[in-house]
Amino acid sequence: xxxxxxxxxxxxxxxxxxxxxxxxxxxxxxxxxxxxxxxxxxxxxxxxxxxxxxxxxxxxxxxxxxxxxxxxxxxxxxxxxxxxxxxxxxxxxxxxxxxxxxxxxxxxxxxxxxxxxxxxxxxxxxxxxxxxxxxxxxxxxxxxxxxxxxxxxxxxxxxxxxxxxxxxxxxxxxxxxxxxxxxxxxxxxxxxxxxxxxxxxxxxxxxxxxxxxxxxxxxxxxxxxxxxxxxxxxxxxxxxxxxxx
Amino acid sequence: xxxxxxxxxxxxxxxxxxxxxxxxxxxxxxxxxxxxxxxxxxxxxxxxxxxxxxxxxxxxxxxxxxxxxxxxxxxxxxxxxxxxxxxxxxxxxxxxxxxxxxxxxxxxxxxxxxxxxxxxxxxxxxxxxxxxxxxxxxxxxxxxxxxxxxxxxxxxxxxxxxxxxxxxxxxxxxxxxxxxxxxxxxxxxxxxxxxxxxxxxxxxxxxxxxxxxxxxxxxxxxxxxxxxxxxxxxxxxxxxxxxxxxxxxxxxxxxxxxxxxxxxxxxxxxxxxxxxxxxxxxxxxxxxxxxxxxxxxxxxxxxxxxxxxxxxxx
Ligand SMILES: Cc1cc2nc3c(=O)[nH]c(=O)nc-3n(C[C@H](O)[C@H](O)[C@H](O)COP(=O)(O)OP(=O)(O)OC[C@H]3O[C@@H](n4cnc5c(N)ncnc54)[C@H](O)[C@@H]3O)c2cc1C
Ligand SMILES: Nc1ncnc2c1ncn2[C@@H]1O[C@H](COP(=O)(O)O)[C@@H](O)[C@H]1O
Numbered sequence: 001x002x003x004x005x006x007x008x009x010x011x012x013x014x015x016x017x018x019x020x021x022x023x024x025x026x027x028x029x030x031x032x033x034x035x036x037x038x039x040x041x042x043x044x045x046x047x048x049x050x051x052x053x054x055x056x057x058x059x060x061x062x063x064x065x066x067x068x069x070x071x072x073x074x075x076x077x078x079x080x081x082x083x084x085x086x087x088x089x090x091x092x093x094x095x096x097x098x099x100x101x102x103x104x105x106x107x108x109x110x111x112x113x114x115x116x117x118x119x120x121x122x123x124x125x126x127x128x129x130x131x132x133x134x135x136x137x138x139x140x141x142x143x144x145x146x147x148x149x150x151x152x153x154x155x156x157x158x159x160x161x162x163x164x165x166x167x168x169x170x171x172x173x174x175x176x177x178x179x180x181x182x183x184x185x186x187x188x189x190x191x192x193x194x195x196x197x198x199x200x201x202x203x204x205x206x207x208x209x210x211x212x213x214x215x216x217x218x219x220x221x222x223x224x225x226x227x228x229x230x231x232x233x234x235x236x237x238x239x240x241x242x243x244x245x
Numbered sequence: 246x247x248x249x250x251x252x253x254x255x256x257x258x259x260x261x262x263x264x265x266x267x268x269x270x271x272x273x274x275x276x277x278x279x280x281x282x283x284x285x286x287x288x289x290x291x292x293x294x295x296x297x298x299x300x301x302x303x304x305x306x307x308x309x310x311x312x313x314x315x316x317x318x319x320x321x322x323x324x325x326x327x328x329x330x331x332x333x334x335x336x337x338x339x340x341x342x343x344x345x346x347x348x349x350x351x352x353x354x355x356x357x358x359x360x361x362x363x364x365x366x367x368x369x370x371x372x373x374x375x376x377x378x379x380x381x382x383x384x385x386x387x388x389x390x391x392x393x394x395x396x397x398x399x400x401x402x403x404x405x406x407x408x409x410x411x412x413x414x415x416x417x418x419x420x421x422x423x424x425x426x427x428x429x430x431x432x433x434x435x436x437x438x439x440x441x442x443x444x445x446x447x448x449x450x451x452x453x454x455x456x457x458x459x460x461x462x463x464x465x466x467x468x469x470x471x472x473x474x475x476x477x478x479x480x481x482x483x484x485x486x487x488x489x490x491x492x493x494x495x496x497x498x499x500x501x502x503x504x505x506x507x508x509x510x511x512x513x514x515x516x517x518x519x520x521x522x523x524x525x526x527x528x529x530x531x532x533x534x535x536x537x538x539x540x541x542x543x544x545x546x547x548x549x550x551x552x553x554x555x556x557x558x559x
């Protein structure tokens with residue numbers, strides 16, 4: 001089985017969010033980058049589990065500049081076999097999806113696993129775009145994946161529960177919690193990751209959207225404290241002042 | 246330029262997220278002096294709420310469509326039929342599967358998770374899990390937006406819409422639905438749609454203590470949620486986990502008891518309109534993100550709150 005996992009990098013979840021250049025660019029100074037958690041914990045780990053069970057290969061694919069290489073090495077340390085990086089700065093979902101689809105088309109992959117969203121741009125749209133570009137099926141927010149031959153069974157988040165979905169390979173999925181458990185790379189993985197192949201491809205691209213400005217949300221006012229012995233006062237405030245209930 | 250809204254259904258009527266998308270499309274079309282059109286599929290029992298959002302026309306495809314590729318073909322055909330350059334869908338699992346495919350078919354720029362109407366050629370969305378907002382400009386002729394749930398209200402002052410049947414060639418389905426596993430048998434509103442949420446964390450000490458959380462939720466008609474460690478150790482089911490790696494919610498009221506307020510937890514809840522925090526530790530970081538706080542023991546405070554609400558309701 002040939003598996004492709006789309007890996008993006010994201011600022012560490014505890015990063016200070018600030019902007020430069022007249023609030024048009026993310027201020028990455030001092031920011032630690034991690035593998036986007038959904039891509040790592042859920043998509044990548046499930047792909048590695050499937051390879052361990054059925055055999056095959058796990059390739060990671062990243063659209064990004066050289067600064068992404070450390071997170072790609074992390075994915076290799078967790079257990080991917082090889083990696084591709086398309087050397088383009090990601091600026092728009094359609095642009096990224098097109099570059100992913102172009103790579104995927106020539107690779108003949110059975111399943112393309114993505115995360116459910118990137119935690120910086122919170123788009124959650126690249127995977128479905130890739131599916132459309134490749135004219136194949138798509139399962140969003142998948143929480144479970146089993147494969148038998150060329151037929152896969154998945155569960156996905158749906159209003160009020162989970163749907164069970166059957167689909168033929170090749171297809172695209174976006175992974176959510178439940179799919180797999182986080183894995184910590186071991187020493188052997190970290191050592192071998194250094195020498196695993198990381199192919200860098202160049203490509204042309206255009207963006208359909210552009211961010212004109214970032215804004216930080218208004219500061220939250222001070223928290224109003226209520227005495228623990230007067231819960232009815234909280235209820236009154238929620239009704240009359242906040243109009244929340 | 247008319248605006249097309251893609252509407253998902255539940256039990257023969259538009260979903261809440263679908264009504265929000267329709268309301269958004271109507272308000273947007275009105276601001277440009279044009280009409281909003283809704284496309285909906287499957288057997289229908291009631292379209293009153295959809296008509297009341299202000300859409301002028303409803304295109305109805307008779308068969309149920311569950312495949313995202315087929316839905317995209319249907320919505321694209323509807324867009325061409327009404328001559329629309331703008332498409333709006335909900336930013337829920339349905340819209341996130343269909344809208345990106347429509348954008349590809351239309352070669353349209355897509356902005357995901359918008360929270361406001363377009364202004365001066367740009368549209369606002371949340372980024373960095375609600376820690377910032379971005380204004381995004383679309384450079385293509387056509388555009389597709391998905392609307393963040395609970396960010397844009399549902400309008401109900403429309404005059405009702407005309408419904409016409411609509412058909413298109415959808416090809417074969419690739420995604421086959423084989424079953425459904427209900428998460429909460431107890432009739433709670435699903436977490437992503439809930440207006441009121443009562444959540445608890447490791448401060449509750451063990452799964453056997455969740456009765457006081459459920460009692461408060463029940464008295465308010467709220468849905469229960471939890472922090473990640475609580476679902477990781479199996480005290481609560483996975484679908485209750487909110488935060489960076491769980492579900493993102495945006496309710497009117499979020500009550501958090503025994504949760505410290507780690508940044509990854511806040512990422513999933515900081516867009517709630519009102520946040521109440523109950524914690525024994527006055528230094529708990531969650532108080533900085535809260536509107537109302539009680540420094541106290543959840544084991545005492547939660548039952549008292551439940552009693553106060555019951556007293557009010559009776
Ligand atoms: C990459 C990454 C992603 C993550 N994603 C998520 C996520 O999606 N969601 C999430 O929740 N976490 C997430 N986490 C974990 C997060 O960092 C915190 O560890 C977690 O939220 C803490 O859960 P908690 O507040 O329940 O527990 P604790 O931090 O242990 O806090 C318990 C709180 O209860 C209070 N308390 C104790 N007893 C009582 C009492 N009797 N009454 C009232 N209060 C009491 C304590 O003062 C304390 O503040 C993530 C972490 C990482 C690294
Ligand atoms: N630059 C990128 N390189 C590789 N994969 C990406 C990139 N951006 C997004 N993805 C994949 O698409 C998923 C959803 O991303 P998004 O639509 O940007 O929220 C991510 O979880 C990744 O799996």
